[in-house]
Amino acid sequence: xxxxxxxxxxxxxxxxxxxxxxxxxxxxxxxxxxxxxxxxxxxxxxxxxxxxxxxxxxxxxxxxxxxxxxxxxxxxxxxxxxxxxxxxxxxxxxxxxxxxxxxxxxxxxxxxxxxxxxxxxxxxxxxxxxxxxxxxxxxxxxxxxxxxxxxxxxxxxxxxxxxxxxxxxxxxxxxxxxxxxxxxxxxxxxxxxxxxxxxxxxxxxxxxxxxxxxxxxxxxxxxxxxxxxxxxxxxxxxxxxxx
Amino acid sequence: xxxxxxxxxxxxxxxxxxxxxxxxxxxxxxxxxxxxxxxxxxxxxxxxxxxxxxxxxxxxxxxxxxxxxxxxxxxxxxxxxxxxxxxxxxxxxxxxxxxxxxxxxx
Numbered sequence: 001x002x003x004x005x006x007x008x009x010x011x012x013x014x015x016x017x018x019x020x021x022x023x024x025x026x027x028x029x030x031x032x033x034x035x036x037x038x039x040x041x042x043x044x045x046x047x048x049x050x051x052x053x054x055x056x057x058x059x060x061x062x063x064x065x066x067x068x069x070x071x072x073x074x075x076x077x078x079x080x081x082x083x084x085x086x087x088x089x090x091x092x093x094x095x096x097x098x099x100x101x102x103x104x105x106x107x108x109x110x111x112x113x114x115x116x117x118x119x120x121x122x123x124x125x126x127x128x129x130x131x132x133x134x135x136x137x138x139x140x141x142x143x144x145x146x147x148x149x150x151x152x153x154x155x156x157x158x159x160x161x162x163x164x165x166x167x168x169x170x171x172x173x174x175x176x177x178x179x180x181x182x183x184x185x186x187x188x189x190x191x192x193x194x195x196x197x198x199x200x201x202x203x204x205x206x207x208x209x210x211x212x213x214x215x216x217x218x219x220x221x222x223x224x225x226x227x228x229x230x231x232x233x234x235x236x237x238x239x240x241x242x243x
Numbered sequence: 244x245x246x247x248x249x250x251x252x253x254x255x256x257x258x259x260x261x262x263x264x265x266x267x268x269x270x271x272x273x274x275x276x277x278x279x280x281x282x283x284x285x286x287x288x289x290x291x292x293x294x295x296x297x298x299x300x301x302x303x304x305x306x307x308x309x310x311x312x313x314x315x316x317x318x319x320x321x322x323x324x325x326x327x328x329x330x331x332x333x334x335x336x337x338x339x340x341x342x343x344x345x346x347x348x349x
Contacts, residue, residue: 018339018340019339024339103331126296126297129274135274135338135340136338136339136340137274137337137338137339138336139337154336157300157302157311157336158313158314159313159314159335159336159337160300160336163337207298207314207316208297208298215326221265242280
């Protein structure tokens, strides 16, 4: 089995996403949903074959008819169904939210200091902004590698070369390894990477990336803060599909 | 009305084919354009003003007008002349939340 060049992006809170895939090549979840099904390195399943497989399972016909009356079982409807499921995968309340709501004991002093650094000296909120802790923006953050990311789609725009979409930090400590290529194994390694201003200095390097001069203590505080973004809810229950 | 202004007004009346190009400023605060849609006349200028706290990269790939303002730091202003009628979709390459539709009229 081959390994993909990019880590699988989370679908958590994708309902609020501006644009999809690490390189933003899909403008909707519906458009995104059919990509991995057909991708040679993933499911490698042409859409007509996918529809053939679905037609072999008569339960699907009724399920689609109930959900999308009169629309039939087409690739477009399959995309709508998958996108609708994905929109239901939402992070719940986290310790950070309790703190914001006024519970001073919900997070540690270290995490509180981490939040200050996040919005100040560490400059994380320049991109990891809003309640999802991402603005879906694209940046070359200085990772090694030849993958041009969004730059392969818009090759005349310098800032997009080697640029990838900013991921959400909600529930991040459940999703390692990190970065589009999985080069950083832990949140501690991620913070250390940003603290040294990235590794690869190209002309496209985001001007938000620079050495941060964070102390060991401050780096630990940032990690403590990020851990408070993990919600109390358990794993999403996968729907039982006809077989 | 001063004599000079009166002369200028008369000159404009006598030359109806001459239209003065307009200029309008569009901001980028909070990673959104200050308007989502705008109508301008052919020959008008939109000044893209980065009144935000982060850098932007405004561009268009529309047939009516293609341009790339490249990296624009906070505080910078960059003008673009819309010299062809049509629809122009303006975006920020960095921030997909920034969308502006420009209608350029004759």
